[in-house]
Amino acid sequence: MRYVAFLVLPLLVPLAATKVASPAAAAERPVVVELFTSQSCSSCPPAEALLGELAEKPDGLLPLAFHVTYWNRLDWRDTFSLPAATARQQAYAERLGDGNFTPQIVVDGRRSVVGSRRGEVSTAIGQARGEASAALPVSLSRADGNLVVHLGAGSGAADILLVGFDARHETRVARGENAGRTLVQANVVRSVRSLGRWDGKARTLSEPWPAGSEAAVIVQAADGRILGAGRS
Numbered sequence: 001m002r003y004v005a006f007l008v009l010p011l012l013v014p015l016a017a018t019k020v021a022s023p024a025a026a027a028e029r030p031v032v033v034e035l036f037t038s039q040s041c042s043s044c045p046p047a048e049a050l051l052g053e054l055a056e057k058p059d060g061l062l063p064l065a066f067h068v069t070y071w072n073r074l075d076w077r078d079t080f081s082l083p084a085a086t087a088r089q090q091a092y093a094e095r096l097g098d099g100n101f102t103p104q105i106v107v108d109g110r111r112s113v114v115g116s117r118r119g120e121v122s123t124a125i126g127q128a129r130g131e132a133s134a135a136l137p138v139s140l141s142r143a144d145g146n147l148v149v150h151l152g153a154g155s156g157a158a159d160i161l162l163v164g165f166d167a168r169h170e171t172r173v174a175r176g177e178n179a180g181r182t183l184v185q186a187n188v189v190r191s192v193r194s195l196g197r198w199d200g201k202a203r204t205l206s207e208p209w210p211a212g213s214e215a216a217v218i219v220q221a222a223d224g225r226i227l228g229a230g231r232s
Helices: 044-055 083-096 118-129
Strands: 031-037 061-067 104-107 111-114 138-143 146-151 158-172 182-198 203-208 214-220 226-231
Touching: 031 044, 031 083, 031 118, 031 226, 044 061, 044 182, 061 083, 061 158, 061 214, 083 104, 083 182, 104 118, 111 118, 138 214, 146 158, 146 214, 182 203, 182 214
Parallel strands: 031 061, 061 182, 138 226
Antiparallel strands: 031 104, 104 111, 138 146, 146 203, 158 182, 158 214, 214 226
């Protein structure tokens, strides 16, 4: 089932025009793979299984599962659904013109594909890898219980997004389209918040650890391009 819902919601983070980070700031970075999903969507488990496989790859990818809220009205409330996930998907819908549907995968903020179509997902990741060599350096570390974020220098401006997530969950679904199934879900996003703007200057931020056992930072341009990303 392809569930399409057009929502009128504010963008999660205001975006502004930017340029790609300068060659001097070139660094390898992970390709960001965002799955928009719901425990109530019967078409989503294959996409979640694919995301789980991507999460097991040692390098080069940052897969994240954003659980949306608009399926919650259909007899089962997704235990990990976040309004911020719905708002982020809506921002992509407005930018990419694909509407809201599950399962949807957005690769590096620029390419939208049906999340269960392995071939299309693989192609999109391959294309993104070819564009991700020059990037804003992003590194994360722990200090005294806080998350320390180091951002390199470059040119332009972008938004800094902090994402907290859990590596794995198993959920028994009692009602709805997936009633009776135990869903295994990877890299489940538990929190999303803005850390403000990157203005081209190197920065170091110290933030309270987000909700979730792991953390990631995404630095994203106005047109959706990922300029930098890193994880704990």
